[in-house]
Amino acid sequence: MEKQIAIVTGAANGIGKAISQRLVADGLFVLLVDVDPISGNKTLAEIGTDKAAFYLTDISDESQVKALFQSIEKSYGQIDVLVNNAGIIRDNMIWNMDSADFDLVIKINLKGSWLMCREAARIMKQQKAGRILNISSRAWMGNKGQTNYSASKAGIIGLTRALALELGPYNVSVNAVAPGLIDTALTKELKKEVLEKLVGAQPTKTMGKPEDVAHMVSFLVSPHTNFITGQTIYVDGGKSIGAGI
Numbered sequence: 685m686e687k688q689i690a691i692v693t694g695a696a697n698g699i700g701k702a703i704s705q706r707l708v709a710d711g712l713f714v715l716l717v718d719v720d721p722i723s724g725n726k727t728l729a730e731i732g733t734d735k736a737a738f739y740l741t742d743i744s745d746e747s748q749v750k751a752l753f754q755s756i757e758k759s760y761g762q763i764d765v766l767v768n769n770a771g772i773i774r775d776n777m778i779w780n781m782d783s784a785d786f787d788l789v790i791k792i793n794l795k796g797s798w799l800m801c802r803e804a805a806r807i808m809k810q811q812k813a814g815r816i817l818n819i820s821s822r823a824w825m826g827n828k829g830q831t832n833y834s835a836s837k838a839g840i841i842g843l844t845r846a847l848a849l850e851l852g853p854y855n856v857s858v859n860a861v862a863p864g865l866i867d868t869a870l871t872k873e874l875k876k877e878v879l880e881k882l883v884g885a886q887p888t889k890t891m892g893k894p895e896d897v898a899h900m901v902s903f904l905v906s907p908h909t910n911f912i913t914g915q916t917i918y919v920d921g922g923k924s925i926g927a928g929i
Contacts, residue, residue: 688765689713689763689765690713690764690765691714691766691767691804692716692769693797695724696727697727697868698868699769699819699863701727702897704716706895707902712764713736713737714736715738717741718740718741743768743792743796743799744791744795744799749800753807765815765816765905766815768796768818769819772793773789773830774789774833775829777829786832789833794840798843801818805847814856814857815856816851817861818843818844818859818860819863820838820840820844820861820862820916821862822924824862849914852913857909857912860915861900862916863896863920864886864918864923865920866892866897868894871891885923886923887923896919
């Protein structure tokens with residue numbers, strides 16, 4: 685996997701950072717894409733400028749996404765892997781949710797991933813090679829208070845399946861990873877009783893780690909998975925098999 689170029693969105697923190705670190709360990713040169721310049725440059729410093737580069741980009745802005753890919757293609761001449769990890773939440777019960785919070789979550793989580801996929805697809809189609817990994821969520825199956833987030837992540841599943849059909853003839857695989865309850869800064873902000881209830885609903889009675897998601901991404905972008913495309917792989921401690929709260 686030497687000299688391959690990977691793009692990871694939402695790469696400055698949490699799952700995106702873990703994915704970036706794992707891909708660097710696998711020998712890829714990783715382009716860290718994020719809207720947080722402080723955390724992004726901090727992550728770059730930790731990884732090393734000889735192994736990664738940072739791009740300040742809002743993936744929900746079409747002009748910024750186009751400029752990003754033009755710059756990357758000019759600098760590196762190829763894009764081998766795209767990992768769409770960037771996303772936000774704006775949770776609330778639907779009767780209390782502003783339409784602006786619905787629009788923003790869809791714009792970043794779904795449209796942003798679609799914009800990144802479109803530009804990557806154009807390049808990978810010409811290369812006749814590539815890997816696209818979309819980070820969905822077990823929440824696509826439905827979570828209370830997340831009608832916007834669940835809808836955006838369900839859209840990611842549909843995007844993945846349709847794009848796998850379009851890019852299959854060009855030796856480009858497209859898959860999704862659906863994490864469950866992962867120990868990140870976001871989960872640490874939950875109230876203790878809420879977190880305990882969520883962990884208690886897990887078949888494993890544990891939370892996952894960002895590295896668990898990163899390991900699955902590493903596997904799916906490896907040369908060992910040429911015949912896997914259009915799939916959604918759960919990294920959720922079994923929550924997707926029916927455990928509820």
